[in-house]
Amino acid sequence: MSKYLVSKLLLLAVLLNSSCGDAFKKNDDAPKQPPTFSGWSAQMSAPKLIENEEFTLGREVCSSLLAKASKLRTYSSNDLVFNFNLKQKKCFQSTIDRIASATMKNKGDDDYEYTSNSRSNEIFFEKILTNKDSRLDSFCEVILDSSNKSVNNTKTIGLNRLQVTFYEAQKKYWVQITEFATGSDSKFYPYLVERIQVLTSYDAPNNDVIGFIPERAQSRPCSDKSTQYKLQIRN
Numbered sequence: 728m729s730k731y732l733v734s735k736l737l738l739l740a741v742l743l744n745s746s747c748g749d750a751f752k753k754n755d756d757a758p759k760q761p762p763t764f765s766g767w768s769a770q771m772s773a774p775k776l777i778e779n780e781e782f783t784l785g786r787e788v789c790s791s792l793l794a795k796a797s798k799l800r801t802y803s804s805n806d807l808v809f810n811f812n813l814k815q816k817k818c819f820q821s822t823i824d825r826i827a828s829a830t831m832k833n834k835g836d837d838d839y840e841y842t843s844n845s846r847s848n849e850i851f852f853e854k855i856l857t858n859k860d861s862r863l864d865s866f867c868e869v870i871l872d873s874s875n876k877s878v879n880n881t882k883t884i885g886l887n888r889l890q891v892t893f894y895e896a897q898k899k900y901w902v903q904i905t906e907f908a909t910g911s912d913s914k915f916y917p918y919l920v921e922r923i924q925v926l927t928s929y930d931a932p933n934n935d936v937i938g939f940i941p942e943r944a945q946s947r948p949c950s951d952k953s954t955q956y957k958l959q960i961r962n
Contacts, residue, residue, distance in 0.1 A: 767948040771888055771907045771915035774881035782870065782877055785893035788902050789858050789867035791927045795938025796837050796857040807831040809841065810962040811850055818949035831855065851957040852943050856923060862904055866891050888915050900927050921945040 777785055808830050816822045827848045829841035839855035854860070858867040862882075869878040882889045884906075892903040903922050907915035924942040931937045939961070946956040 767917055767952050767954075769917070771881075771890065771905075771917070774879055774890075776877040777866075777870075777880045777891070777893065778877035781893050784895055784900060785866065785870045785878075785891075785902075787927045787929070788893055788900055788925045789863070789870045791900075791925050791931075791938040792856065792858040792860075792863070792867065793871065793938070796859065798935065798938070799831070799833070799839050799855070799857070800837070802831065802833065804832045805830045808844075812960040812962060813851060814958040814960075815851070816954070816956050818953070818955045829853075851945070851959045856925075856940055856943075857938070862889055863891065863902070899930060900925050917948075919945065919947050 808828060810828045811826065813825050813827055814822060825848060827850045828844045829850050830844065832840050832842045834840060837857060837859050839857070840853045841850055841855060842853075843849040856863075858864065858871070862884075865882060866878055869875050880890050880892065882891070886909060888907040890905045890907070892905075894901050894903070901922055901924050903920065905917050905921075906919040908918050910916045922944050923940055926936050926939050926941060928934075928937055931939075942958075942960050944956060944958045946954050949955055
């Protein structure tokens with residue numbers, strides 16, 4: 728395993744607090760730190776405004792995703808090839824590491840996805856993230872409007888709730904998406920936490936990769952409240 732992947736896995740352990748990748752709450756006093764760990768059994772925090780420095784971070788992330796969507800329109804399907812390091816831990820099973828490659832497929836109307844080059848070695852996240860992602864679009868629409876200075880961090884999706892946090896860690900820009908479902912007590916509890924690193928004009932090696940995703944991790948609870956997770960790192 729490469730030193731680069733090892734360092735990323737150590738970072739994932741910190742971000743997910745490895746023992747149980749639980750829900751996270753934003754530390755208002757430290758917007759440049761990962762959201763703090765609070766547990767799968769923790770209730771959803773009260774809705775709040777994304778504003779000030781976090782709003783600025785969100786604008787950089789959303790504008791970068793928008794720039795990527797514009798860039799991808801110039802490519803045809805199969806023009807771009809991506810290689811990934813993958814790591815997965817299923818409930819009560821050993822961790823699996825593997826390598827996979829995929830090509831970009833342009834489905835039209837700013838809809839793009841990765842197509843794995845091997846059916847037996849598929850990647851975890853096939854959808855290529857842009858500002859039109861169904862979970863982010865309403866947030867990015869408000870954030871990218873220059874007349875706005877804040878947006879509510881909570882979104883209702885059917886019977887469920889979704890909360891978004893933008894933050895900076897290790898001089899990299901991230902967005903965290905936490906999804907909540909109703910428990911037996913009619914309160915909301917997390918069932919999915921996803922963290923996504925987005926290259927921006929501040930850290931992208933060149934303009935061609937602004938908005939691309941070097942790292943994406945998703946965790947879910949197991950029946951014993953331990954964590955299953957997927958980690959996808961672009962080479």
